[in-house]
Amino acid sequence: MAFGIIREELAEWKEAVTKGEIAFLTHFWFDPRFPDVKTVTKVGCSNLELLSQWCAGHGLDPTYIHNRQPFPHFDLIGTKQKEILQKEKLWKHLKRFGML
Template structure:
């Protein structure tokens, strides 16, 4: 389940993804498989070729893309999430979800 985002933020992400843009959506999240993490960043792009290339360029295995039409995405958690958010200059994601030291 996603927490901490608005319907407007979610819809903006969905629109960007369906237009073939690489879009980022960070939200609070609970998954008992990952008890040490409480946020996830979904990196989406409806163009699977672009999303696959983005994964490769960022050292991520594209095999873990969630190919869920119409919103394919890769889930970032933990240290790699922080690394990518910094690299993409998404400082507002880091601040909003208190992911910065």
């Protein structure tokens, strides 16, 4: 279950993904399978080759891409989420969701 984002943020993410850009959407999240995880970042891109390359470049296995058309994405959680948000210099995501 996702919460903590507004429609405009979601619309901007969807637009960027549809254009074939690498786009980031971080939100609060609850899933009983991951009781200690409070946030997720969805890294989306409609260009699956580009998204696969992005994953590989960050040491992530592209086989875990959720190929859900029209918004394919890779879910970042836990320490890897924070590490990659820092590498990508997405400070607003880190501050807003208490990861700093």
